[in-house]
Amino acid sequence: MRVLPGTGPAPFVRALAGHGDRPAVITADGRLSYAELAERVAELAARLGATRRLVLLAGANQVDELVAYLAALAGGHPLLLVPGDHDTATTELTRAYDPDVLIHRVDGELVVHERRPGSRHELHPELALLLSTSGSTGSPKLVRLSSANLQANAEAIAEYLDIRDTDRAATTLPLHYCYGLSVVNSHLLRGAALILTGLSVTERCFWELFRAAHGTTLAGVPYTFDLLDRVGFDRMRLPHLRYLTQAGGQLDPERVARYAALGRRHGWRFFVMYGQTEATARMAYLPPELAERRPEAIGVPIPGGSFRLRPLPDRPDPDTGELVYAGPNVMLGYAEQPSDLALGRTVTELPTGDVARRGPDGLYEIVGRAAEFTKIFGLRVDPRRVEERLRRAGVEAYCVGTDRELVVAATGAHHPDRVRRLAAAAAGLPARVVRAHLLAELPRLANGKPDLAAVRALAAPPAAATVPSEAGPDQLCRLYAELLDQPEVSPDQSFVDLGGDSLSYVEASVRLQDLLGELPADWHTIPIRDLVRPAPDRPARRRVLETGLALRALAIVAIVGSHIPVFTVKGGAHLLLAVAGFNFARFQLTTAPRRERVRAAVRAVGRIVLPSVAWIALAGAVTGDYTLTNVLLLNSVLGPHDGATEWHFWFIEALVYILLAGAALIAVPAVDRIERRYPFGLPLALALLGLVTRYDLPSLTTRGHLPDAVVACWLFALGWAAARANRTGQRVVVTAVAALTVPGFFGQPYREAFVVAGFALLVWVPRLPSRPAVNRAVAVLAGSSLYIYLTHWQVMPLIGPWSPELALVASLAVGIGCAAAVRGLTRRLSWRQSRRGSGGAADGQRPGDRLHLQPLRRRPRPTVQLVRPGRGEPDGDLATAGDPHER
Structure with missing residues (x-):
């Protein structure tokens, strides 16, 4: 097969065997040297043949999938990498692109399914890898990457991270995700080892493997750092750790500074990075020594790359504009259908869609998202800035805008009305056009990024409830409104959601038993519609009392x-x-x-x-x-x-x-x-x-x-x-x-x-x-x-x-x-205060109109229970130091 200039496998793939007996892969079951890895890659590449074919691989953090990834690249076969744990994405992309070879697991075994001996596609000579930008949704829009893109990005990352052949990196991110893939590529480039695992950082076995393998590096998205905080990472003894990396979304500046300081005390470095799939993985990094002083910044361009700021009409500041990146790691272009696989380079630089500011020190900082601005009532709203304002107020949330409203999905011990008004103030909108949903967990894609499509789906009006019972949802809503002094109550809300306190808990439990009979132990955390059951299933006269x-x-x-x-x-x-x-x-x-x-x-x-x-x-x-x-x-x-x-x-x-x-x-x-x-x-x-x-x-x-x-x-x-x-x-x-x-x-x-x-x-x-x-x-x-x-x-x-x-x-x-x-x-004082806080009536309402609280999204149990700030405490209760509120 004739190899054209600029085509063929990336040099780091061709060089695998050159690292000899150095460990390449470490798993809980054993180790694989570079020589052994190269041999297995060569065997599978030979099986795939010399004729270039479109290969679809359902990726996973396992040795066989890693070998298949490298074998496709080594054989020059364009590889469409999809999540191995999401059958829908695999099915949709198989239907959309009709790959020639399908590599996936069947009954636990990795199977190479050769659908045809040749290819039905015209494949551009530079095309090496196809990645989705939409997580695991199966969207047909793909990023086309070349071997040169992969090599350039791996070299840049290895340079600024100072990756050494003694490093051992844990695969804390999925193989099909560009960030996780960049960890693989950059470490294989330098002859370092991969601690290959699909375990979560919340699992004890992960840390046992990491310590036993003398792990030196961890990579994470913001959600990973939530988990690290949860498991007490700051107290762990990790004597071989050299650095942590973070990308995949903005990490709260306070947490950036905290982790940077933690690394300084314990002798490892913390790299905050910025990237997009369209740039193979990374475009910028924040030098660790600047992280405590400038935790809000994304840093400087990676080696070989550059930024410019494209002016925006509504931002006259010359140091602020849409961030545009150029470098050898910029994609060839997008593919939205099989015929696009024949295209060569269609882009030379990458408009990121992010609004950035260049500081006097030369560091770049993301200040908004140009592509995600939405107009509501003629007002331009940046959902990411709203999220940041909510975060400063202690509310973790994702926001999206529609033509009619701002949709906020939040989690934690908050009342939806408080979240709604905080978001409205941050966006400069009337509270009536903000829909707030309290969820057990924020929706995330498989790679840990926000699932904004799921948040957008919350904008649909909730389905009406029809539950047969002599005590229907409407009656219980009226009871809750009376007991909790709420102007309007939704069947999707629970006692805790509505800010029930210890005093009203006692009264509510008695009144509800009169209506429903015996209550479940966690009734105060259950949405009203789920409390209402058909009469035959409910004991009519049995009463119980909490000890x-x-x-x-x-x-x-x-x-x-x-x-x-x-x-x-x-x-x-x-x-x-x-x-x-x-x-x-x-x-x-x-x-x-x-x-x-x-x-x-x-x-x-x-x-x-x-x-x-x-x-x-x-x-x-x-x-x-x-x-x-x-x-x-x-x-x-x-x-x-x-x-x-x-x-x-x-x-x-x-x-x-x-x-x-x-x-x-x-x-x-x-x-x-x-x-x-x-x-x-x-x-x-x-x-x-x-x-x-x-x-x-x-x-x-x-x-x-x-x-x-x-x-x-x-x-x-x-x-x-x-x-x-x-x-x-x-x-x-x-x-x-x-x-x-x-x-x-x-x-x-x-x-x-x-x-x-x-x-x-x-x-x-x-x-x-x-x-x-x-x-x-x-x-x-x-x-x-x-x-x-x-x-x-x-x-x-x-x-x-x-x-x-x-x-x-x-x-x-x-x-x-x-x-x-x-x-x-x-x-009475609370009601008067709330009326004064809203000008005597909700925004856009006449005095006397009923204020409708936005309904909660229906949640599977067990859920994160909620306490309304300011009302989630004992109200004249001598022995209770808080609300009836189960873990």
């Missing part, structure tokens, strides 16, 4: 009744500390980002502190019973410790201190990561640590007064551990620790038995059989527990001398009344 709610109600009655006293059942306050820890874990330690967790925890403390300080100040002014340290909740620290009334609010002080300590703990990034990785181990360790002060091992009491929070904090931590005890062995451990450590704490066996029994119920019996009347009573008591505790100190001296029983009833009634009054006042 945590029952214990809260029982404990507050026991506390007040023992103080009067009507009876003596002590230990209620200490049991409430355990329940508070239980609810702190369930409702505060969600999958939300760390900052959201901390903000929610601090707001939760505020919901306890504000009414407590207000009431104690008022009661102190009237009765003279309390000092300033009582009002400021500092009595257990500053004293006095010997008065008759100073101890009244020890429990509230202890609870506030412990919750603040919990918020401070999760504010530490390392502790936050440990909690996510060891959700049971961390609280158990804290409980065991708390035993130091429970048993006063350092003899601190001999040196002065010890605050109750320090003495009793182990109960809170043990309640936290109880919420995380998902296996029988863990439940046994929590029960055993409680049974061994509570006895002796009070020196009162009945009191200690009461607390231990409560622990056992909390751990082993999550739900109790009940009746509607009991549920209603428990809902009122549990939801008013803070106010009952605060007010009973003033009620019982007035009525107790006449009738202890009546004093108990009056104390409960006054606390319940105060809770209802505060709740009503809070709702």
